[in-house]
Amino acid sequence: MNRLKFIDRMSQGRVSRREMMKAAAAFGVSATLLPRAGRAAEMLTCLEWGGYDDPAYFPAFMAKHGVQPNFSVFSGEEEALAKVLAGFAADIMHPCNYSVARFVTAGLTKPIDTARLSHWNDVFPVLKDAEGVVVNGDVVMAPADWGNASVAYRPDLVEKDFLDAPTWGILYDERYKGRVSTLDDALVIQIGLMVEGKSYDEVYNLHGDELRAAAETWGRKGLETARFLWTDATELQQAMASGEIVAAYAWNDVIGNLKEQGIPVAYAVPKEGFFTWFCGLSILNSGKADEAAAYDFVDAWLSPETGKLLIEGSGYGHANTKSFEIADAEAVAAMGLDDPIAMMANSTVFRTPDNAVQEDQNKVWEDLKATHF
Amino acid sequence: MSSATTNGVALRDPARRREAFAGFWLITPALVVMVSMLALPMVALVVLSFWTQDGFTLDTTFTLDNYRRLFATSERGVAWMGMTFYLEYPVPAILMIKSLVMSLTATVAVVLMAYPMAYFLAFRVKRNKAVWIILLTIPFWTSYLLRVFSWKVVLGFNGAINSGLISLGIIDKPLEFLLYNPAAVMITLSHAWVTFVVLPIYVSLEKIDRSMLEAAADLGDSRWRRFRRITLPLSMPGTIAAALMVFIPTVGDYVTPQLVGGTGGTMIGSLVQQLFTKQNDAPMGAAVSLVMMLVIALLVLLFLTLVGYWKMRARRQG
Structure with missing residues (x-):
């Protein structure tokens, strides 16, 4: 995905309509601008992360239905959740292990009948019954993609002490003021506490006065140091490519995409640990499309071909064991992601805070941002 | 009756x-x-x-709680920019003041920028006025989003201004204060709204009876006095209308701060949007936007009274 110099290309008029739409989709305008194909049956509507709205990720669905679903792109699950609660009729959502429970609590998901998924048997067993995939005995999310969250940095631009001992602390370090970026999420507060020495398990469910106190110290520090908070990985990639940002909270794809551009970039193993997430597809009950189409879409995502693309293209892992057999061996080795069991043992898997806690964290974070000048 | x-x-x-x-x-x-x-x-x-929301469910019993929360005072003050807010929930008040200051600055900048343009158009351009006006509106043929993005390209780290200055050898490191701060929001807003200001001012300048200016010249008024005593007062209604047309919508803007504001550029529109979406508190969002509307309306009335708009209107009609 060579979208790095998107703005440069745009200014020179070298951007195709499709690419432009993709970029526009990042701001959620695609649904209103895309020409609607004839509506014999109601079209499948998917809430998707930016970048995943590409037919290459669901070839089997394209082969069967011939036309891609409507996409509405979001930058965070809470945003997507709010949209569905406000009445947006989506059939498919792409939540993650730590966020799917929010959709279940809101009464939006339908249990998935795994017998209707032809690739289900090939899914890593550890993912099949992981927290987030099964909620209250029902499979509510078919695991699809997984990967990490850690510090991506420019080895040529950071100080030596970071190279010697990588730490999340760089995102709060005065010396890097205006040269780091982080995800627009309350995680900024939690990671700050981890820098202080607490473990993730101690802080993921933080709420009330403790949360507010931590927000005032670590949250504020993070805001003061950050150049901007990213909501769109492309924005981060551009800033890292130009050297504007030297270190940032990032997912695996940033590393892959920047390396492809020949930009020196590395993925740290911070002393506080790095995160693992896994995401998947949920079928929502708000949708209007045929349920069979929804299952076709989920099944297409679980296919080994999709996995191969994820592994080779973005450096993400995939839920299907066969993906790793057909993917380029070098790419598999490069990402070090071939074994989800080992990966989950070595890293911190994101967890789901209680519903009320999640809302408290959202609120504290938004209020903190609002009063930051 | x-x-x-x-x-x-x-x-x-x-x-x-x-x-x-x-x-x-x-x-x-x-x-x-x-x-x-x-x-x-x-x-x-x-x-x-007047409703409340708890988690995902709306409670439809009538209550003034949202408004009470907005105005509830607290013993403990929250300091922001040298001001202390003795409020339990100070965020909306802080953002309201910040947004008002930001859009007021943008409005003043726009009017100062647009007035000479309108003046030139009305008094200096003799032929092909329509072409000039069309030229002026060309940026508005693209979407607002693209215009904001082009400002990102101009102000960015390796954007037009920085690479220009570097290649001229004036600076050796890109200037970082150009983007991702409240000033960037104000610059972008000023540019985005300039046409909306030029046109009303142009119309009111165009309507001025030229014989008055000639009479003043004949009676010995200097250029500056002619401007101050005839042109400026007669173009005031258009200018005031134009200023309001920028001020009122920009207070609630949230797209611009989102894209160029960085960590510190949030405005009250962003809060309303967040309350309706991520914070899951639509009733509070409604209350904040209604209070915002009232505050703006009161400020506009105050402003119009201060500049004597009613008198001006009466004079013009009489």
Whole structure:
């Protein structure tokens, strides 16, 4: 995905309509601008992360239905959740292990009948019954993609002490003021506490006065140091490519995409640990499309071909064991992601805070941002 | 009462009645749009602001809680920019003040920028005025989003300004204060709204009777005095209208701060959007936006009174 110099290309008029739409989709305008194909049956509507709205990720669905679903792109699950609660009729959502429970609590998901998924048997067993995939005995999310969250940095631009001992602390370090970026999420507060020495398990469910106190110290520090908070990985990639940002909270794809551009970039193993997430597809009950189409879409995502693309293209892992057999061996080795069991043992898997806690964290974070000048 | 009676008498005359109905039919489309797209949503917003939300469910019992929370005072003050807010929930108040200051600055900048442009258009351009006006509106043929993005390209780290200055050897490191701060929001807003200001000012300048200027010149007024005593006062109504046209919508803007504001550029519109979405508190969002609307309305009334707009109007009509 060579979208790095998107703005440069745009200014020179070298951007195709499709690419432009993709970029526009990042701001959620695609649904209103895309020409609607004839509506014999109601079209499948998917809430998707930016970048995943590409037919290459669901070839089997394209082969069967011939036309891609409507996409509405979001930058965070809470945003997507709010949209569905406000009445947006989506059939498919792409939540993650730590966020799917929010959709279940809101009464939006339908249990998935795994017998209707032809690739289900090939899914890593550890993912099949992981927290987030099964909620209250029902499979509510078919695991699809997984990967990490850690510090991506420019080895040529950071100080030596970071190279010697990588730490999340760089995102709060005065010396890097205006040269780091982080995800627009309350995680900024939690990671700050981890820098202080607490473990993730101690802080993921933080709420009330403790949360507010931590927000005032670590949250504020993070805001003061950050150049901007990213909501769109492309924005981060551009800033890292130009050297504007030297270190940032990032997912695996940033590393892959920047390396492809020949930009020196590395993925740290911070002393506080790095995160693992896994995401998947949920079928929502708000949708209007045929349920069979929804299952076709989920099944297409679980296919080994999709996995191969994820592994080779973005450096993400995939839920299907066969993906790793057909993917380029070098790419598999490069990402070090071939074994989800080992990966989950070595890293911190994101967890789901209680519903009320999640809302408290959202609120504290938004209020903190609002009063930051 | 008396006007209603006269109307009643008038409507008894069939010809008059037909005319009145024709008028009514003419405004119907506009009326339908206004009622369905503006009045009804407004009513919904007002109703919503008296409800509460807990998690995902709306509690529809009538309560003033949202407003109470907005104005509830607290012993503990929260300091922001040298001011202390003794409020329990100070975020909306802080953002309101910040947004007002930011859009006021943008408004003043726009008017100062647009007035000379309008003046040039009205007094100096003799031929092909339409072409000039079209040229002025060209940036508005693209979407607002693209215009904001082009400012990102201009102000960015390796953007036009920085690479220009570097290649001229004036600086050796890109300037970082250009983007991702409140100033970037104000610059972007100023540019985005400039046409909306040039056109009304241009119209009011164009309407000025040139013979007055000639008379003043004949009586010995200097250029500056002519401007100050004739042109400026007569173009004031247009200028004031233009200023309001920028000020009112920019206070609630949230796209611009989102894209170029960085960590510190949030405005009150962003809060309303967040309350409706991520914070899951639509009733509070409704209350904040209604209070925001009232504050803006009061400020506009105050402003119009201060500049003597009512007198100005009376004079013009009399």
